[in-house]
Amino acid sequence: MNKKMIVLLCIAGFFIATIALAFSFFYSKETPLSNKTETETTVNETKAEEVEPEPELTEIEQLAKDYAEEKYGFEVDVVEDDWAVVGAPDEVIVSPTNNKDISFRVVTDPSNFTVIEDDYHFALEADKEFQKLKPVLPAIGELGFTGVANTNIRISYNHDSVYLFLESKTDVSFENFAEENLDRYYELYRLIRMSEAEIGSYAVAGSKLDEGISLYWDPLAKLYNKEEFLILMKETHKEIINHEIESQYATEVKNLNNDRFNFGNHYDHTYDDPFDSWLYCTEVNESAECTSAVLSVTYQEDKLNAGNPHLKEDLTSIFTFIEMHLEPEIKIEFVYIDGKVPSLEKLEIGYEDRMKYEDVDELIAFLLNE
Numbered sequence: 001m002n003k004k005m006i007v008l009l010c011i012a013g014f015f016i017a018t019i020a021l022a023f024s025f026f027y028s029k030e031t032p033l034s035n036k037t038e039t040e041t042t043v044n045e046t047k048a049e050e051v052e053p054e055p056e057l058t059e060i061e062q063l064a065k066d067y068a069e070e071k072y073g074f075e076v077d078v079v080e081d082d083w084a085v086v087g088a089p090d091e092v093i094v095s096p097t098n099n100k101d102i103s104f105r106v107v108t109d110p111s112n113f114t115v116i117e118d119d120y121h122f123a124l125e126a127d128k129e130f131q132k133l134k135p136v137l138p139a140i141g142e143l144g145f146t147g148v149a150n151t152n153i154r155i156s157y158n159h160d161s162v163y164l165f166l167e168s169k170t171d172v173s174f175e176n177f178a179e180e181n182l183d184r185y186y187e188l189y190r191l192i193r194m195s196e197a198e199i200g201s202y203a204v205a206g207s208k209l210d211e212g213i214s215l216y217w218d219p220l221a222k223l224y225n226k227e228e229f230l231i232l233m234k235e236t237h238k239e240i241i242n243h244e245i246e247s248q249y250a251t252e253v254k255n256l257n258n259d260r261f262n263f264g265n266h267y268d269h270t271y272d273d274p275f276d277s278w279l280y281c282t283e284v285n286e287s288a289e290c291t292s293a294v295l296s297v298t299y300q301e302d303k304l305n306a307g308n309p310h311l312k313e314d315l316t317s318i319f320t321f322i323e324m325h326l327e328p329e330i331k332i333e334f335v336y337i338d339g340k341v342p343s344l345e346k347l348e349i350g351y352e353d354r355m356k357y358e359d360v361d362e363l364i365a366f367l368l369n370e
Contacts, residue, residue: 060113061078063092064106065092068118075098077094078092079094079103080093101127102124102127104118104119106118119159122157125160126156129155130155130197133155133199140153140166141153143184143187143191144169145166145167145168146169147167155197155199162197162199162200163201164201164203165203168206171211172205174243175247176247177240182230185229188204190223193223198220215232215233215236216236234284235284238290241290242280245281245326246277252325253278256318258314260299260310261297261300263296263298265277265296265298265336266298266338277296278295278297279296280294280295289329291329292330292333294334294336295334298339299314300340301343301345302345306364306365311364312364315349315363318335319360332351333351334348334350335348336348347367349363
């Protein structure tokens with residue numbers, strides 16, 4: 001075989017091999033690999049179907065969105081936002097798409113689908129204060145505070161009033177506040193003031209709906225020291241003072257409680273606890289010391305009547321406790337005695353009546369004959 005023939009056969013073999021490889025590649029693309037591709041496509045399509053579409057805006061929400069975008073020249077999103085402002089059914093909360101730090105309300109009139117006003121200018125002013133607060137947010141978080149519903153901390157506003165809504169990772173408690181919680185809440189106050197953000201108040205919610213701490217101050221006033229801060233807290237939350245007094249006389253109260261009466265309010269689930277809920281301070285002096293209060297007692301049902309032979313004895317022991325431990329420093333304006341549920345019996349013994357009727361028999365006759 002001559003050299004020319006060998007060259008031709010080599011070229012032909014090369015082309016045949018190339019065609020075979022191409023066919024093999026094409027075949028493999030169309031058979032096993034195409035099955036995998038179809039499977040992946042099906043999975044991706046399924047995943048796409050599982051993603052919930054964005055909820056459609058109501059007509060009022062769309063109106064607010066269009067209004068804000070046309071007026072201010074930037075895109076906005078309609079948001080569900082409880083922290084920004086005190087809302088109403090006719091208010092739509094929107095936030096610039098590229099700046100989630102700001103949310104503002106658009107007030108509408110659903111009766112004719114028109115916009116009444118918006119408060120974007122207030123939101124901008126609030127955001128200025130938020131930017132001042134930002135550097136201390138990590139430190140506030142380290143104290144165990146978060147935003148509402150465990151979200152990021154944000155500033156709230158109502159027109160030109162700026163404030164913080166926070167949640168505590170630990171329960172909010174007034175019991176032993178000075179010993180166990182003062183340092184933490186004072187540091188929160190100090191961080192807010194040191195940021196120079198003009199925020200005049202904060203509110204901290206606990207795990208229970210009926211528990212919370214709030215504090216108001218002049219944002220331009222001096223920075224209180226810890227002792228002044230505690231006085232401010234006591235003035236705002238007299239529960240702190242109540243717990244201090246109740247703890248001070250817990251042993252005496254426990255010794256007075258018997259099977260006929262119990263210091264405490266039966267409408268409060270803790271009334272059986274001698275450390276809680278039997279004294280309510282109503283007035284304090286400049287040092288946040290209680291000067292006036294009411295006292296609560298729960299009595300055995302159907303026994304607040306003249307037929308109870310122990311009524312005089314029990315009232316005498318209650319009055320003696322007041323005279324020995326509370327008055328004259330703390331004037332007990334009223335002693336409220338309620339019959340335990342389901343009884344509807346009750347006595348309201350005012351300070352003047354106690355002073356007027358020094359004889360307990362006369363006081364009982366006066367009270368039960370009213």
